[in-house]
Amino acid sequence: MKISFSQEKSYPFLLDEQIPFLIGNYIEDSCVSISHLRKTTDLLTNIDITKVNGIPLAKRRKAFIRHVKHLSEQLEEIALDKINVNDSILNLISELEHLKLSIIEKSKTNLTPFPTKKEKKEIVINSLKSEKRMQYPILPISSINTNNTAYFKSLNEGKHKSFKALQKIKGIKSRKEMAVIFKKLSYTGSAPKIRTYALDLDDEWSLKWGDEVHTDVAASRIFAAIGYDIDHPYCYKNGKLMLIFDGSRSINNWEQLRDSIYEIYATDLEPFFLEEGIVNQKMAVENNELSCYVGNNYVKFIKCGIEARPDRVKRLGTFLPDQLYNHKRLELRGALLLHAFIGNWDTRKENTLLTTVHDGNYNYYVSAVFSDLGTSFGVSYSILCADFKVGLVNEFPWEVAIKKKNNVCLKHPINEFPISYSSIDYNDLRWMAKLISQLDSLTLRKCLSKAKWPYPIEELFFNKLASRRASIISSFDLIDPNPIEYDRNINIEENGEIIVKNGKLIVDYKIEENPESFISKKGRKRNYGY
Amino acid sequence: MGIRKIFLVLLLLPLFQSFGQGVETQRKFAFPQSVTIQDFVTNTENLSEFKSHYHSLNLYYDLYLDNENKDLYNMGYSLRFRKRIINDSIVSYTFQLKDEISFEKDIRMEVEEKELDFYRVKDEGEWIRLPDVLDKIFNLYSTLSSKPDSNLFFHQLKLIEKWIKIKANGSIAPFQRLRYIDSLTFDQNKIKSLKPILIGTSFRKRGHIYVDSVYTTAEKLPFNRKNRNKTPDFFKLNTNYNWLFESSIDNSTFIYLKNNKSVKIKEYEVENKFINAQKGLDLLKKYEEIMVKRLGLHIKYDSKYHQSIQLLQ
Numbered sequence: 065m066k067i068s069f070s071q072e073k074s075y076p077f078l079l080d081e082q083i084p085f086l087i088g089n090y091i092e093d094s095c096v097s098i099s100h101l102r103k104t105t106d107l108l109t110n111i112d113i114t115k116v117n118g119i120p121l122a123k124r125r126k127a128f129i130r131h132v133k134h135l136s137e138q139l140e141e142i143a144l145d146k147i148n149v150n151d152s153i154l155n156l157i158s159e160l161e162h163l164k165l166s167i168i169e170k171s172k173t174n175l176t177p178f179p180t181k182k183e184k185k186e187i188v189i190n191s192l193k194s195e196k197r198m199q200y201p202i203l204p205i206s207s208i209n210t211n212n213t214a215y216f217k218s219l220n221e222g223k224h225k226s227f228k229a230l231q232k233i234k235g236i237k238s239r240k241e242m243a244v245i246f247k248k249l250s251y252t253g254s255a256p257k258i259r260t261y262a263l264d265l266d267d268e269w270s271l272k273w274g275d276e277v278h279t280d281v282a283a284s285r286i287f288a289a290i291g292y293d294i295d296h297p298y299c300y301k302n303g304k305l306m307l308i309f310d311g312s313r314s315i316n317n318w319e320q321l322r323d324s325i326y327e328i329y330a331t332d333l334e335p336f337f338l339e340e341g342i343v344n345q346k347m348a349v350e351n352n353e354l355s356c357y358v359g360n361n362y363v364k365f366i367k368c369g370i371e372a373r374p375d376r377v378k379r380l381g382t383f384l385p386d387q388l389y390n391h392k393r394l395e396l397r398g399a400l401l402l403h404a405f406i407g408n409w410d411t412r413k414e415n416t417l418l419t420t421v422h423d424g425n426y427n428y429y430v431s432a433v434f435s436d437l438g439t440s441f442g443v444s445y446s447i448l449c450a451d452f453k454v455g456l457v458n459e460f461p462w463e464v465a466i467k468k469k470n471n472v473c474l475k476h477p478i479n480e481f482p483i484s485y486s487s488i489d490y491n492d493l494r495w496m497a498k499l500i501s502q503l504d505s506l507t508l509r510k511c512l513s514k515a516k517w518p519y520p521i522e523e524l525f526f527n528k529l530a531s532r533r534a535s536i537i538s539s540f541d542l543i544d545p546n547p548i549e550y551d552r553n554i555n556i557e558e559n560g561e562i563i564v565k566n567g568k569l570i571v572d573y574k575i576e577e578n579p580e581s582f583i584s585k586k587g588r589k590r591n592y593g594y
Numbered sequence: 595m596g597i598r599k600i601f602l603v604l605l606l607l608p609l610f611q612s613f614g615q616g617v618e619t620q621r622k623f624a625f626p627q628s629v630t631i632q633d634f635v636t637n638t639e640n641l642s643e644f645k646s647h648y649h650s651l652n653l654y655y656d657l658y659l660d661n662e663n664k665d666l667y668n669m670g671y672s673l674r675f676r677k678r679i680i681n682d683s684i685v686s687y688t689f690q691l692k693d694e695i696s697f698e699k700d701i702r703m704e705v706e707e708k709e710l711d712f713y714r715v716k717d718e719g720e721w722i723r724l725p726d727v728l729d730k731i732f733n734l735y736s737t738l739s740s741k742p743d744s745n746l747f748f749h750q751l752k753l754i755e756k757w758i759k760i761k762a763n764g765s766i767a768p769f770q771r772l773r774y775i776d777s778l779t780f781d782q783n784k785i786k787s788l789k790p791i792l793i794g795t796s797f798r799k800r801g802h803i804y805v806d807s808v809y810t811t812a813e814k815l816p817f818n819r820k821n822r823n824k825t826p827d828f829f830k831l832n833t834n835y836n837w838l839f840e841s842s843i844d845n846s847t848f849i850y851l852k853n854n855k856s857v858k859i860k861e862y863e864v865e866n867k868f869i870n871a872q873k874g875l876d877l878l879k880k881y882e883e884i885m886v887k888r889l890g891l892h893i894k895y896d897s898k899y900h901q902s903i904q905l906l907q
Contacts, residue, residue, distance in 0.1 A: 102764055109765045111616070112774035130709060133765060137712050140764070141721065265821035312816035312869070356819060356833050375821075426709070 074211030075155035081389035096143035105136040122170040131428040166418040170381025198474035216395035224510040227288040268373035276438030277369030283437035285511035296372040303364035318363040335579030383432035391483035398496035404476040410439035453587030465539040497540040504546035623891040625860040648801040655732040658792035672899035691768035794848030803839040850906035
């Protein structure tokens with residue numbers, strides 16, 4: 065059977081390269097095959113199917129099942145009507161296949177939640193060899209572009225507002241002061257975190273401590289400003305976030321929390337502690353939502369981060385950068401330069417997500433998310449000491465791209481090279497360089513200010529980001545549409561004390577307020593320890 | 595309950611529990627003939643520490659499916675389409691598979707296809723929404739009362755049969771579960787043989803059963819806090835009340851489509867809604883004792899479907 069299509073229209077999932085695969089697996093006599101379709105749909109929606117190829121299947125939430133059923137029902141009617149397949153039908157099948165493969169990948173990841181010895185070795189090798197691998201011969205310029213897909217949405221204006229726009233779509237309700245309810249301990253990841261509920265118990269929040277509470281916020285906002293979907297992290301300081309223990313969980317007070325976190329993550333939360341107490345009537349009068357929790361223990365922190373897990377968004381597995389020809393997507397290939405721009409080290413595919421988003425009216429769409437971008441803005445990793453730390457402003461170089469002979473070289477280590485990053489060329493990077501050049505001073509300032517770094521640190525990061533941006537623009541011979549001034553020898557003084565000298569942070573700035581430290585390279589060994 | 599059934603329940607129980615859905619813990623009581631519904635409401639409003647707040651009057655239309663041999667009935671299952679009309683305003687449709695409870699088994703399996711709006715069936719070249727087909731069936735049933743024999747009525751039933759035949763091997767939750775329970779007994783051909791056999795209506799008075807904060811503290815019970823969508827308005831307004839169960843007083847009529855015989859069933863059901871399943875079960879047992887001792891109610895186990903077929907076939 066020969067079917068040929070021309071992709072004149074843009075589709076969220078379908079790529080030309082996928083067509084033979086989809087036709088081979090879902091199409092019979094130019095029509096959708098119900099039996100093939102049902103094999104996939106049953107795997108994704110039948111809660112009695114608990115294994116795939118001997119591996120326990122990842123949890124499929126109700127909303128996900130509903131989404132798959134919506135999708136498959138459209139395709140079943142197409143099959144029953146014996147409609148000849150076209151691009152739009154193939155796109156629906158491609159979406160279904162993405163959902164299936166993402167769940168299967170998630171199931172595999174669940175088997176080994178922590179990197180194996182072999183993977184840790186690869187992380188080291190990739191980090192060490194990054195600079196050598198990231199040299200790109202300059203090619204004749206081709207004006208490639210991408211349409212809007214599930215992976216990327218182009219933004220024309222209001223780039224600094226895109227994070228908030230996504231927040232609104234997902235129904236995320238962040239406030240200046242937050243109160244959350246302890247749900248359960250977490251056992252994954254390298255930085256300490258727990259799972260909590262919002263007061264209305266509708267949405268969940270992941271509560272975190274440590275070196276990523278600033279970096280994750282700035283990094284996610286910069287990715288959003290370019291056009292990518294992201295996680296929604298927020299930084300809370302000076303007790304603006306209250307963690308309440310409702311008395312019915314395994315952990316019911318601050319001491320138990322501190323000890324459990326130490327046991328799991330080998331991290332002492334004591335330096336992050338601000339105060340503990342009991343929710344009282346006065347607090348309930350000021351915030352009516354607390355009235356259910358009068359008499360319960362609470363704790364507040366000097367500094368912490370929370371990341372939204374809204375009810376409307378269901379997280380699946382990786383967004384499959386190495387499968388279904390997704391490495392051919394310009395928007396994924398070009399993302400390497402954006403990782404380099406913010407200095408993100410952890411580019412493993414586990415840090416990408418496919419999500420189904422409920423628009424609030426029983427309609428669903430799928431969105432690819434760049435997750436866990438916090439390992440950025442100055443990363444220190446030590447092979448000998450098996451240590452790892454992020455957000456170290458002095459480790460964040462002033463330049464990220466340089467033009468050397470006939471190459472553009474990226475000076476940035478990453479710990480994994482998905483096919484999309486290992487197969488890119490100059491023009492892929494140039495496409496992203498153009499997008500980065502469109503980030504103006506206001507956008508960068510807004511993204512950084514939400515991270516709530518202390519003023520000298522924020523200012524130093526701003527100057528460094530502006531300088532890195534300039535290095536990208538000049539390496540790709542672009543005209544800067546929004547030149548941003550920066551000073552590589554910036555000096556910042558506070559109350560007579562020199563904090564930043566010649567573009568370098570020289571004091572461990574207000575360590576009581578910033579227990580993670582912006583200078584000390586002592587980090588965490590969990591997950592990345594060798 | 596046969597050994598085969600007990601084995602199946604033991605096999606499936608951990609699965610149901612691990613999913614945290616697809617099961618319900620409930621008690622059924624035969625409603626005394628001598629008591630009016632209004633008297634029963636008054637009697638149950640304040641029973642020792644258990645208080646009842648009756649909040650809505652619902653109307654349910656049910657269309658039960660089985661095959662000629664009544665395989666579902668014989669194996670202790672019931673499969674129905676249900677249309678709910680809540681307080682004369684909110685309408686919803688669902689497709690449910692349930693099993694029977696018994697003296698030995700507190701937990702009842704409940705597998706639901708909760709949203710039927712996007713399912714359609716083709717009638718003379720035109721796609722028709724499944725809820726529209728069900729609406730026609732239930733409307734005709736209401737107007738034709740105890741003798742639903744119009745051609746239109748039976749044509750709509752045929753459309754339901756058609757939908758079942760097409761979806762027998764599809765991703766419809768009750769069919770998925772039937773195939774899983776026993777792929778030989780309930781292979782897709784057996785599922786294809788299912789058709790509407792019983793239709794009926796139930797007027798259901800629904801209530802929340804709760805205890806107050808004094809009892810909650812004295813008994814060291816956790817507060818049953820659920821998210822906004824799952825918390826009834828009554829408990830949003832009365833935060834000192836601790837929600838334990840949902841109750842319903844059912845006044846139902848069913849017609850066996852084969853012979854047009856009808857049966858009336860009046861019963862009281864209580865379903866555990868407490869956050870802690872085991873504590874909820876203990877409280878349910880306590881409530882059950884009060885209902886039996888003080889109000890003289892009798893516990894019963896058979897579902898409405900089981901009772902109807904027993905009486906009508």
